[in-house]
Amino acid sequence: MEHPEREHWKSSLGFVLAAAGSAIGLGNIWRFPTLTGQNGGGSFVLMYIAIVLLVGLPLMYVELSMGRAAQRGPVGAFGKLAPHPVWKLLGYLFVLTGIVILSYYGVVAGWTLKYFWIALTEGFSRGGSGPFFESFTSNGTAQISFFLAFLGLTVGIVFFGIKGGIERMSTVLMPVLFVLLILLIVYALTLPTAADGLRFYLVPDVDHVTGKTFVFALGQAFFSLSLGMGAMLTYGSYLSPDSNLVKSGLIVVICDTLIAIMAGLLIFPVLGGAPEKSGPGLVFVVLTDLFATLPAGRFVGALFFLLLTIAALTSTISLMEVAASYLIDERGWSRRKSVLVMGATVLVLGIPSALSLGAVGGLGSLVKIGGNELGFLGLADFLFGNVALTAGGFLLILFTVFAWKRKNFETELYSGSTLAQAPRKVLFFLLAVVAPLCLACILGYMLFTGQTLG
């Protein structure tokens, strides 16, 4: 389906903010500090940065170049750039991955709305966060309502398109997110627990660095940079040919990494050391309990959950855009109809996740993979948030090297760029040799151990 009037970003700053918005999400503010806490603090941070540069950045460039070259979402991009139609299947996998991630990510995002609301209206009670969290997550009606509310916000933005919806919201929300984070960090650093927290966070502990740490850092880099399922590809498809991909891609990667590291500067000083809980408990129980006791805790709690809501929202809109762009580009549907249909699909698919945290016992524990008991939400996250993203990244590399070919990729990436030959060679070496080796290791590890990164 030819769409000669394809919409484009209004400005390159708008694009960078939207792409950074996709990348910066619950993954940065909740998952990154948790993983850092469990995997040796500072040494994990260093390993993470190395992986982002060696594997994340080259793949970011692949996705952005593919999108801009094809001017289509994932399915159409593979259809247009690949010499063989079998690659289109990978495009379908990307769209499916986007839909599934949105279906459970939206449930957790709904919690941020609820917590923001509580902080604003009644505040948290001391010691009450654990029982509250349990009764909230096992209340099916509440889970579905807040999921629906968050999905409604997402649909409402994507409905208005690239310039009028996604770009406009991102240019407002991302600066707000940044200011909120700075304010919260300044507050956290004044607490008596700050010094211990910072020491734990920033001083490397090499004893903790194992193969597992490496796998966690790699999986986290993918999830956090929104790579391996076509989100960056789709955003890249709304770029016009004169945009500078080398620069924009680098800025997005730096912003995402910076915000993740900054989130640690907020969370660890508040905690005062290693987190005793991982997963949702860290933010929704431990931190929330602290907000009940700290000076100005209620106000700070409200700002913190607003920060989480904004971070999640700019990520869910990118997931929705991947799904909607399939119907728009490949089926020729109007944007409005596409967004509504995808919104309804995600809603239906998300219901079992929403009910798997206590509301419906049977959904709470479905399979046991490698010692981890996974419910519906956990299984969806393992299969799509972990395995599909890394597998998608691996296949994207194979596609670039063997099907699309180095020359076409580099022509697209470096059009309008003055980057010297030497770094171009290094980049291709990372993409064709280093990244696939790393990815093969992590995929094998995940599939054999069933280790998820949540």
Ligand code: PHE
């Ligand atoms: N990057 C987002 C985060 O860190 C999650 C995400 C993954 C968004 C994949 C889009 C695509 O929370």
